[in-house]
Amino acid sequence: MALRDELGPYFGEYGGRFVPESLIEALDELEAAYTAAKTDPEFQAELAGLHASYTGRPSLITEVKRFSEHAGGARVLLKREDLNHTGSHKINNVLGQAIIARRLGKTRLIAETGAGQHGVATATAAALFGMECVVYMGQVDTERQSLNVARMRLLGAEVIPVTTGSRTLKDAINEALRDWVANVENTHYLLGTVAGPHPFPVMVRDFHRIIGEEARAQVLALTGKLPDAVAACVGGGSNAMGIFHAFLDDPDVALFGYEAAGDGADTPRHAATITKGRPGVLHGARSYLLQDEDGQTVESHSISAGLDYPGVGPEHSWLADIGRVNYLPITDDQAMNALRLLSRTEGIIPAIETAHALAGVIELGKKLGPDAVILVNLSGRGDKDMVTAGNYFGVLDTDAAQL
Amino acid sequence: MASPAVSDAAPVSHETAVSHEAPATAAAAAAAADYQRVSTIEAALVARKAVSRGALIGYLPVGFPDLATSIEAAVALAENGVDIIELGLPYSDPVMDGPVIQKATLAALAGGFRLSQGFEAMAAITARVDIPVVFMSYWNPVVQYGVERFATDLAAAGGAGMITPDLIPDEAAAWMAASDRAGLDRIFLAAPSSTDARLSNAVSTSRGFVYAVSTMGITGARADVDAAAQGLVARLRTAGATSTCVGVGISSAEQVREVLSYADGAIVGSVLVKALAEGGVAAVAATAAELATGTKL
Structure with a gap:
């Protein structure tokens, strides 16, 4: 099989889904929506249109x-x-996931961010789509990337500084996961990288x-x-x-x-x-x-x-x-x-x-x-x-x- | 105060139930996997049902505020009406835990907690109490310790099994084999959002009980236990569950009583951890005793 054909959930011994059971239904729902979107001309046309006229x-x-x-x-x-x-490149993935989130009827986007680029991209998509947006960012990062914090707030997002652990990206992801567990019904976790539970690694990769x-x-x-x-x-x-x-x-x-x-x-x-x-x-x-x-x-x-x-x-x-x-x-x-x-x-x-x-x-x-x-x-x-x-x-x- | 609570049914000894020897061949492993042992946890749950509304399951983390005190606090749970102890292993990234438990487990890590101390604590506690004690652990520490070695050492320390908040049955092949071999219970989670097929799988793969997550959320006291819990327990029973315990958000005797009107056990954590943080072992004992009034018929 060609290396390009890997679809997850596993890449060799890596990948999978090591998350609380509460999130499995949301991940299944997301995987189904993403799989459908891949071959849906309407989805592809909307994303391509945004890339041509907006990105x-x-x-x-x-x-x-x-x-x-x-x-x-x-x-x-x-x-x-x-x-x-x-x-940055982050907008490629954010627009793709935001369209999927809207298709799933979600009205709230949450995201983690380190440098703030993914948070800014997510806040941007939320503004464009009229969705609520909460961005978790380690307190250390809100200080060293304060300009991006201001950008996100200007775009209408709520930025929550995370004060636990190392107060950086790792802890921002923990907080976003906790938020998602509690609010999964109306919330899409717009994960910003090729990590996390399946289908995120393949889906984020495919959007990039x-x-x-x-x-x-x-x-x-x-x-x-x-x-x-x-x-x-x-x-x-x-x-x-x-x-x-x-x-x-x-x-x-x-x-x-x-x-x-x-x-x-x-x-x-x-x-x-x-x-x-x-x-x-x-x-x-x-x-x-x-x-x-x-x-x-x-x-x-x-x-x-x-x-x-x-x-x-x-x-x-x-x-x-x-x-x-x-x-x-x-x-x-x-x-x-x-x-x-x-x-x-x-x-x-x-x-x-x-x-x-x-x-x-x-x-x-x-x-x-x-x-x-x-x-x-x-x-x-x-x-x-x-x-x-x-x-x-x-x-x-x-x-x-x-x- | 009554003498230390003794479970009404004597727990089945691990030593008589199953061999700790690693099977030498694949065939022996398969035979061990087929061995039907009596779950000490299920036995405790059945025994409690006979004389009370159901079981009270108390959570405390190892190493908080220090190793010795965490052992005393766990023993105090057993002496004050708790029927099963859930011993949490501190982990750096506890995504299923709310602020109270996060703060305690991160303090334990900052205080130098090592995984080996989890087994020390388990052995010290099981030597002093007659009720089942299980670990609650996120998956990566188990992976790094070695799944087989972890199961062997947990059984050797007298542990009855483990709750795995971020390990779903789909990813648990290694743990299923190791827990079968070591004769340990394995407790998977079920959520209000789980499909019927997933609930069936949680029931068939769990041993001891199924952990029904009361609400869509993380650990921490809540004013009301979600109505979703009762529906979830009913669905688990339809899926064949014989023992179902409800956790997340339970913090008062009244809530314990309410949960035990439909479930076999009520799991309480954050309020005990908060008591330990604020008032030491005496406060844990008092809180446990108060919560245990919710189990009385």
Whole structure:
């Protein structure tokens, strides 16, 4: 069977449904609605229409020649998901799930968010569809991504800071699951990544497949051949699955997922789940996981809120085990330097999450050399990260800020 | 105060019920799986029904506020009218638990709780009480400990079985085999939203009792026990359940009495944890005794 044909609930030994019984009916209902939507021309037409008139698809491919000089001279092509409405790839999945939620008669959307990109996208869809919206966000993240908190509130969503546990994305997912258990009758949990119980990993992947499908055709048209490598950052892994999927059965295309290594994968402060974790069960699925000997989840650390997660989607765990995708760690410093480099060489400020993929490509390009073509998913833009980046590089003008 | 509550039916000894030896062959494993033992929990539930409205099941987490006190508090449950003890293993991501239990279990983890202490506590408690004691554990700690090893050590510590809030029967093949081999009860959850087919599956795969979730929600005291609970218990009986206990949201003797008018047991957690947090073992004892008045005919 082709690697592209995996439908879940299991990917090898990963995936499944490890959730309270109270949620099973909702998951079954969601799976049935999603399965019907896949072959329903009306659904497909509505989603395609929104992508054309609202998201801004197809997204561009941008060749970055000045950046390439720092990446061994390899030809680097960016898939510009940062140009989507709301500023990242997240909108692809959100619009798809929002249409399904409306079909199921749900009137309330809830979501978790780390960097705030998924929360903003969900709040946007809720505004567009006239639905109530509640976004759970770890308190640490509401502080470091305060601009996105303001965006969500402006869009009419209620943002609930989560104060339990590590107060980051992991705990936001716990709170969203608790909300869903209690309110499943009128509420859809619009999960933002390729993790969680079936059908979320396959459904979210499928809504992001458009990234890779567009990019594959665009690269072929531009270069006459498939890229030698495709790269993406991996937290939960949605943008990576989205761009990888179209290439899974192209054996000559190498795939690279870059995980957040924080202070370093060999320090205690990182979020390099596949690099350093081992299989376990978290948030409804079996997958790689950062955990201690007793199976308690270990807190992750990354300068990027969107990658600061101790788990990863089950399909990634499987692709790692079978050797189809290479997963490598990128430190905070490497990512921030790549963020600055792309900004200064190309006039494109990427999200800190995305900068992990760019940092990986700098090293990859040096290895593959000037004949190689590398496609990178530029999954999000960096506007939301200006406070973090400003502090990191010391470029915030504090006197001016006081004027 | 009466002497420590002794269950009216002497619990069946695990040692006589089933061997703890790991089966040497697949055939032996199959034979062990077919072995029909008497569930100590079901026996306790039947015995309570004979002399009262039904059973009171009390939840407390291990290691809160510390290991020694959590053991004393569990023993106090048995001495004050609780018929089955549900011993919670603290876990970092307890998605089925409300704020009271979250706070206690996260405090236990912050205090250095290790899984091995769960078995220590189980052994210490079962040595001092005559009622069945089960674990309540999220699934990942069991996976990491090793499902077979977990079952062996739980049985060796005198435990009667386990409630698994985030493990559905569909994903439980390893636990079914291990619990059969070790002679442990396994208690799956049933929800008001579960289809009839899923309720049947919960009934046929559970042993001891089926945990009927009273409401669509997480643990924590509520003013009213949802009317959905009674409907769910009725549907479980239609599906063939002989023992059904209701949990989530029960916090008073009056609610215990109400639930026991249609179910075999009432499960109480958050109000006991709150008592322990605020007034120590004495408060747990008093709260349990008060709740137990709801079991009187």
